[in-house]
Amino acid sequence: MPAVEVVEVEKHYQAGATTVRALAGVSLTVEKGEFMAIAGPSGSGKTTLLNLIGALDTPSAGALRIDGVDLAGMSRKQLADLRRDKVGFVFQAYNLIPVLTAAENAEYVLELKHMPRAARRTRIGQLFAELGIGELLDAWPGKMSGGQQQRVAVARAIASMPAVVLADEPTANLDQVTGKALIDMMHRLNHEHGVTFIFSTHDPMVLAQAERVVRLVDGKIASDERRGETVAGAVAAPVA
Amino acid sequence: MIGTLTIAWRNLWRTRRRTVISMSAIGLGLALVVIYGGLVSRLMGDAKEQLDTTGLGHFEVTAAGWRQHRSGKLTIADLDAKLQDLPVPASAEVSVRVLSRGLLAGARGNEAVEVHGVDWQRERAVALYLREIRQGAVPADDDAHGILVGEQLAERLKLQVGHKLRLTVQRADGEMGAALFRVRGVFHTLSPGIGQRRVLISRAAAAELLGVGGSAHQIVVQIDRAADASRWAGEARAKLGPTVEVLTYADIYPIFEAMESLVNGAILVGSIFVYFLVGLGILNTMLMSVLERTREFGVMQALGTRPGGVLRMVLAESFWIATLSVALGLGIGLSFTWLGSRSALLDFSEQMGEGIEFGGTVMRAAFLTEFSVRAALLPALYVYLMALLVALYPAWRVSRMRPVDALRAG
Numbered sequence A: 001m002p003a004v005e006v007v008e009v010e011k012h013y014q015a016g017a018t019t020v021r022a023l024a025g026v027s028l029t030v031e032k033g034e035f036m037a038i039a040g041p042s043g044s045g046k047t048t049l050l051n052l053i054g055a056l057d058t059p060s061a062g063a064l065r066i067d068g069v070d071l072a073g074m075s076r077k078q079l080a081d082l083r084r085d086k087v088g089f090v091f092q093a094y095n096l097i098p099v100l101t102a103a104e105n106a107e108y109v110l111e112l113k114h115m116p117r118a119a120r121r122t123r124i125g126q127l128f129a130e131l132g133i134g135e136l137l138d139a140w141p142g143k144m145s146g147g148q149q150q151r152v153a154v155a156r157a158i159a160s161m162p163a164v165v166l167a168d169e170p171t172a173n174l175d176q177v178t179g180k181a182l183i184d185m186m187h188r189l190n191h192e193h194g195v196t197f198i199f200s201t202h203d204p205m206v207l208a209q210a211e212r213v214v215r216l217v218d219g220k221i222a223s224d225e226r227r228g229e230t231v232a233g234a235v236a237a238p239v240a
Numbered sequence B: 001m002i003g004t005l006t007i008a009w010r011n012l013w014r015t016r017r018r019t020v021i022s023m024s025a026i027g028l029g030l031a032l033v034v035i036y037g038g039l040v041s042r043l044m045g046d047a048k049e050q051l052d053t054t055g056l057g058h059f060e061v062t063a064a065g066w067r068q069h070r071s072g073k074l075t076i077a078d079l080d081a082k083l084q085d086l087p088v089p090a091s092a093e094v095s096v097r098v099l100s101r102g103l104l105a106g107a108r109g110n111e112a113v114e115v116h117g118v119d120w121q122r123e124r125a126v127a128l129y130l131r132e133i134r135q136g137a138v139p140a141d142d143d144a145h146g147i148l149v150g151e152q153l154a155e156r157l158k159l160q161v162g163h164k165l166r167l168t169v170q171r172a173d174g175e176m177g178a179a180l181f182r183v184r185g186v187f188h189t190l191s192p193g194i195g196q197r198r199v200l201i202s203r204a205a206a207a208e209l210l211g212v213g214g215s216a217h218q219i220v221v222q223i224d225r226a227a228d229a230s231r232w233a234g235e236a237r238a239k240l241g242p243t244v245e246v247l248t249y250a251d252i253y254p255i256f257e258a259m260e261s262l263v264n265g266a267i268l269v270g271s272i273f274v275y276f277l278v279g280l281g282i283l284n285t286m287l288m289s290v291l292e293r294t295r296e297f298g299v300m301q302a303l304g305t306r307p308g309g310v311l312r313m314v315l316a317e318s319f320w321i322a323t324l325s326v327a328l329g330l331g332i333g334l335s336f337t338w339l340g341s342r343s344a345l346l347d348f349s350e351q352m353g354e355g356i357e358f359g360g361t362v363m364r365a366a367f368l369t370e371f372s373v374r375a376a377l378l379p380a381l382y383v384y385l386m387a388l389l390v391a392l393y394p395a396w397r398v399s400r401m402r403p404v405d406a407l408r409a410g
């Protein structure tokens, strides 16, 4: 079962009298264990697509399946539960909850899943150790550097073993070195634990680390390349 | 523990100054309601319960029409039988009076007076001033010539214990009657009017002087709680028949009830005003903190917090503000009412004299407060309800935002 299936998805925004077609018929399948980047110029629809996959927003048309679950017709509560169970998020602006320590931020997701306290603590302790951020367990977000916050954000995103982790420009606020280190960490998690990552970026250095790159132009998939090859079957639209 | 209440508590202290300010404002509002309530309920309570400051009693039995005509002829028929039949609680105090207007003549002048012929022991229980003799003493039971006068009257007529006085009255048969009395004591009263006009002699002496035989004009009954007055008066009315008139203190002085509803109305309006301000304070605080943190609520939703969870998070914050405010408000309010129940917080004695006369009773000008934790709990509960109620709006607003919109905010 694929981690993500996007079928003929459209997203339209009403901007005054005109309708913006942010996504114009996107179809995409992401298998478990992929390490995929979404590229494309500004306004091409990267964020829109990630928001739809993450069930933060609903499509104007088309279907979305996350880990085999069709999002159509779900209530807000069901969508929340789906995000809790199947999706992890890493945001550009880190977005750690400032009143929770690093460990508590990661624990928060597990608490939502009603995992007992002791099990939560153990799991987060191990995870932080593995990610090399064990010394940050009791640190407050406000006291951490951007790179540290984003590592904690990754830990939070994968803590509950989601089917897919979505990261919209995770390195945009980081310097080159820190950004590369973050992508390396994500890549290692992908390799060693099979965590599925979909991230968007403008940075060619980051793109170079992706195993698959889907390029959006004007809300359509312009290319879909795996390790440099174009994958047949992707909806290739002519570059305008 | 990173439950909703913990997160809400921590969020409260991110904007420490705002929290402290709104908590203080709400707390002081509550304290004000508690103190005001304590002051007024003590005041109204004293006014109603302590009718012995004037000897009014909670209800009285007189011959029908006596209140209207004040005629010495209108005595209670079959007084002893009526006293036997009078339904009163066991703890009630009952005093029988022979009443008349009269003229008191001393060596230094004359004064118009109202004469109370009483049984000393019984009267003591219903008239505070008989317990506050400042010179001399209450006359002995068989003292047919002893008279008590108030401080003000003694002052005017330059009376001392032992001085001789002539009391002239109109007898029940219409003739003039007069007798000589000797001052046995001078009483103190909160009421300058009573101090100046009221004189007390024994019931036997009064009956003799007025020629009313064994009868009397008034039976005064004082019970434990003013609230029960109309019930007992009603029973007395039914039992004693139409030859007598039974009137409660409130019948005699309707201003009591009027004053009470006025005061209750004022409390209600004042409280509504305070709660309104409390509500505005909490609404403002919550709206500000929710709007500032919209994106955080978006993050929580992205992590899988349900809309209901977001709603609870905001309500939890409001709950904490209410809790802190209530703690502060009760702390201040109860401290003041406790202190005020011991010694007066408001004392107008300097300006208004020891007592303030009001509708047949006299209140002390040094206002005490009633200390009652129970009475303070209701306003505290209202603060909680208000906090929850007004927080519902910001809570509902942010919880129904789509996560994508919430994340874009701020």
Ligand SMILES: Nc1ncnc2c1ncn2[C@@H]1O[C@H](COP(=O)(O)OP(=O)(O)OP(=O)(O)O)[C@@H](O)[C@H]1O
Pocket (backbone or CB within 6 Å): A013, A014, A015, A020, A021, A022, A040, A041, A042, A043, A044, A045, A046, A047, A048, A049
């Ligand atoms: N809420 C919205 N209302 C109206 N138009 C929107 C909204 N969100 C996005 N758009 C439009 O949809 C299109 C796609 O936007 P999107 O943010 O997905 O692009 P992006 O590829 O993420 O761009 P960037 O690289 O700048 O982040 C753009 O034309 C944008 O203006």
Ligand SMILES: [Mg+2]
Pocket (backbone or CB within 6 Å): A046, A047, A048, A168
């Ligand atoms: Mg974007």
